[in-house]
Amino acid sequence: MDVVKLQKQLVDYRASLYHEAFLDEQFTQLQELQDENNPDFVVEVVSLFFEDSERLLNELAKALEQQSIDFKRVDAHVHQLKGSSSSIGAQRVQKVCITFRNYCEEQNVEGCLKCLQQVKHEYSLVKTKLETMFKILAAGGSIPM
Amino acid sequence: MVESGFSSPRHDAFPAGLRVLVVDDDPTWLKILEKMLKKCSYEVTTCGLARDALNLLRERKDGYDIVISDVNMPDMDGFKLLEHVGLEMDLPVIMMSVDGETSRVMKGVQHGACDYLLKPIRMKELRNIWQHVFRKKIHEVRDIESLEGNEGLQMTRSGSDLVDDGHLLSGEDMNSARKRKDAENKHDDRDLSDPSSTKKARVVWTVDLHQKFVKAVNQIGFDKVGPKKILDLMNVPWLTRENVASHLQKYRLYLSRLQKDSDVKNSFVGMKHSDPPSKDSTDCFGIHSSMSVIQDDVSNGTYNFSVNNSLVQNVDLNHEGDKKGITSAPVAEPKGALSIDIPDPHKAQSSQISFDHSLGSVDSGLKFALFNSTNQTRYSWSEIPEIQFKQECEPLQLENGFSQLPLPGSQHQVQTEYLQPAVSISSGPSITEKEVSSRPLYDEYRSNHVKHLSPTEAVDLFPVPSRNQTLNNQVFNPISATTSSMKNQGISLNDLEFAQRNLNGGVGVPIASLSEDLQFCWLQGECYAMNIGLQDFECIEYNDPAPIAEIPFLLYDAPRFDHEHLFDPTEYAAIDQGLFA
Numbered sequence: 001m002d003v004v005k006l007q008k009q010l011v012d013y014r015a016s017l018y019h020e021a022f023l024d025e026q027f028t029q030l031q032e033l034q035d036e037n038n039p040d041f042v043v044e045v046v047s048l049f050f051e052d053s054e055r056l057l058n059e060l061a062k063a064l065e066q067q068s069i070d071f072k073r074v075d076a077h078v079h080q081l082k083g084s085s086s087s088i089g090a091q092r093v094q095k096v097c098i099t100f101r102n103y104c105e106e107q108n109v110e111g112c113l114k115c116l117q118q119v120k121h122e123y124s125l126v127k128t129k130l131e132t133m134f135k136i137l138a139a140g141g142s143i144p145m
Numbered sequence: 146m147v148e149s150g151f152s153s154p155r156h157d158a159f160p161a162g163l164r165v166l167v168v169d170d171d172p173t174w175l176k177i178l179e180k181m182l183k184k185c186s187y188e189v190t191t192c193g194l195a196r197d198a199l200n201l202l203r204e205r206k207d208g209y210d211i212v213i214s215d216v217n218m219p220d221m222d223g224f225k226l227l228e229h230v231g232l233e234m235d236l237p238v239i240m241m242s243v244d245g246e247t248s249r250v251m252k253g254v255q256h257g258a259c260d261y262l263l264k265p266i267r268m269k270e271l272r273n274i275w276q277h278v279f280r281k282k283i284h285e286v287r288d289i290e291s292l293e294g295n296e297g298l299q300m301t302r303s304g305s306d307l308v309d310d311g312h313l314l315s316g317e318d319m320n321s322a323r324k325r326k327d328a329e330n331k332h333d334d335r336d337l338s339d340p341s342s343t344k345k346a347r348v349v350w351t352v353d354l355h356q357k358f359v360k361a362v363n364q365i366g367f368d369k370v371g372p373k374k375i376l377d378l379m380n381v382p383w384l385t386r387e388n389v390a391s392h393l394q395k396y397r398l399y400l401s402r403l404q405k406d407s408d409v410k411n412s413f414v415g416m417k418h419s420d421p422p423s424k425d426s427t428d429c430f431g432i433h434s435s436m437s438v439i440q441d442d443v444s445n446g447t448y449n450f451s452v453n454n455s456l457v458q459n460v461d462l463n464h465e466g467d468k469k470g471i472t473s474a475p476v477a478e479p480k481g482a483l484s485i486d487i488p489d490p491h492k493a494q495s496s497q498i499s500f501d502h503s504l505g506s507v508d509s510g511l512k513f514a515l516f517n518s519t520n521q522t523r524y525s526w527s528e529i530p531e532i533q534f535k536q537e538c539e540p541l542q543l544e545n546g547f548s549q550l551p552l553p554g555s556q557h558q559v560q561t562e563y564l565q566p567a568v569s570i571s572s573g574p575s576i577t578e579k580e581v582s583s584r585p586l587y588d589e590y591r592s593n594h595v596k597h598l599s600p601t602e603a604v605d606l607f608p609v610p611s612r613n614q615t616l617n618n619q620v621f622n623p624i625s626a627t628t629s630s631m632k633n634q635g636i637s638l639n640d641l642e643f644a645q646r647n648l649n650g651g652v653g654v655p656i657a658s659l660s661e662d663l664q665f666c667w668l669q670g671e672c673y674a675m676n677i678g679l680q681d682f683e684c685i686e687y688n689d690p691a692p693i694a695e696i697p698f699l700l701y702d703a704p705r706f707d708h709e710h711l712f713d714p715t716e717y718a719a720i721d722q723g724l725f726a
Contacts, residue, residue: 026265033180033268041180048173079217080171083243086265087173 006140013133022126026089043137046130049088053123056081060116064109074112075104081119092122160275161186168198168214168226169241174264178213181271195221202234209236210278213262216242216249224256231257237277241266291391350392357381358392 034041082097103111192198216223243264361378372390
């Protein structure tokens with residue numbers, strides 16, 4: 001695939017991500033931060049996000065499996081996930097986290113479990129999207145700003 | 146100049162080269178922030194744990210200009226870290242969080258944060274963080290300048306050279322700050338641009354001097370105090386009215402801050418300024434002012450615990466006998482000017498000091514009202530009662546007019562807290578012993594979540610006279626219970642220090658008999674005194690930074706709390722410099 005096409009594909013793809021609220025302005029900021037000193041900045045940051053989020057999701061699953069759920073702990077994890085997702089602009093994940101926290105406050109087990117599913121889902125969606133984008137990037141070179 | 150060797154600020158290119166320490170448990174954010182700050186041409190150090198951050202800060206006292214920290218961290222609450230930093234290092238701290246709830250933001254501000262950013266954070270928000278550093282510097286400069294006023298050479302005596310070096314801002318920074326300030330400098334005769342010029346002598350409020358000051362204030366009566374009267378009484382030839390006025394102002398602020406802290410914490414401390422008992426600012430040593438500061442938080446109302454040194458002494462902690470047992474033996478003005486009578490430390494009771502009385506009892510002016518706290522039991526200093534500063538060390542405003550020692554209900558908390566410190570501070574000897582023991586107290590203290598530095602801790606910290614006190618950070622840590630505002634801590638420390646000083650230095654030996662109340666008052670109000678207590682240190686500090694290292698960290702910091710208000714900035718600077726040299 002020639003570069004121009006790839007680039008176009010990339011641009012379009014990225015645009016769609018924004019459009020569908022998978023990503024927001026924060027992601028743009030990240031891209032702007034990337035420079036010759038850190039040519040892989042965005043990829044690195046996103047990778048960190050993936051790692052951290054997966055860890056948090058595991059913790060959340062564990063915490064919610066307990067006999068007697070420690071909602072404070074669950075809330076703390078969700079809060080962390082919320083912060084993390086805000087770092088790369090993963091809007092949809094962030095939104096679910098807000099709802100999730102409300103359920104934690106109410107100590108609503110069902111609500112929490114539901115949210116956990118949702119957040120896992122959203123996370124995997126944004127992860128796939130980002131990975132796809134990176135592939136295009138890798139194939140086509142740097143992301144045109 | 147005191148500058149940590151590891152990295153000195155690039156003053157000339159300010160704000161470029163600003164040394165920022167970022168603390169966040171989220172690795173993604175840490176990386177992003179690092180990159181953003183680097184783009185602003187700042188020098189960035191990142192940290193994933195609050196403890197590590199504190200260690201870094203302590204290792205290089207002068208190594209950072211500003212700290213940015215997340216609120217939610219696994220090992221330590223961001224607010225606690227904030228307090229510590231403010232207390233120990235007096236650096237501007239910016240809080241961040243993805244949670245922008247008003248209550249959280251309010252908490253941040255209460256604890257001393259100079260700003261609160263919401264995540265996601267944008268570059269433009271980070272670009273301007275240097276303003277906080279700058280602002281602090283010019284405030285310090287202003288304080289110093291106001292002190293120097295027309296003193297001219299006289300100021301030099303206290304080692305202005307040292308002070309110069311020890312500018313609050315690291316030397317060069319100070320220069321730049323000064324230079325900027327020069328433009329507005331009203332003291333034409335002052336040669337600000339040349340830090341090493343002796344003209345800039347600043348009055349260094351040594352322990353001795355401060356004691357004289359406090360003594361004078363007490364003599365005059367907190368209600369009637371005024372710079373001229375104080376000056377006359379102090380009988381220090383080279384001191385000018387301006388010096389005293391500025392110092393008085395700081396003192397008041399200090400006291401009020403104490404109150405506020407305790408108020409905030411305990412809510413019962415009615416330190417609110419809004420209602421200064423008798424308080425017209427002149428009366429209470431600044432308590433009023435400080436009170437008002439704190440007041441908002443404190444629901445209590447008047448705790449106004451302005452702890453005037455003088456008050457302390459006079460405070461009769463006993464007043465109320467009901468108060469908790471504080472043997473408030475009216476703290477006779479013992480010891481030196483600092484009337485910080487640190488009530489017999491052993492007397493935990495003292496802690497109860499008059500705070501119970503809180504208001505009424507303190508006639509001496511120490512309106513300890515603060516202390517009423519229920520803590521009384523705590524007071525046993527000997528074991529370093531958990532002084533829970535809970536009350537946040539509201540400044541014990543020992544105003545004369547205190548009759549209102551507000552502490553009543555809420556106060557207890559404060560009191561206890563205060564007392565504690567007092568207790569610990571009790572006399573030097575006890576203190577030293579306590580040092581060891583106080584530690585445990587500290588823990589207790591902490592558990593009590595005393596906002597203030599648990600006196601015991603403070604005590605330990607202070608054993609001022611002995612340099613070997615390694616108050617070091619460790620001691621501080623326990624104090625973490627303290628309020629977010631450093632003030633509290635500062636105060637406690639000060640108090641303790643003061644107490645110690647008094648005790649040790651024979652300042653007049655605190656009231657040992659006084660009952661804890663005094664001590665308490667002493668502690669509280671005496672943050673200020675503490676500085677004075679630094680007397681020993683001062684000399685040392687200025688001249689010989691080495692010993693300073695030994696000097697308990699607290700001591701140093703203690704003054705810091707109020708530093709700006711109560712203490713002569715120059716002092717701090719000097720101290721700062723000295724200590725951190």
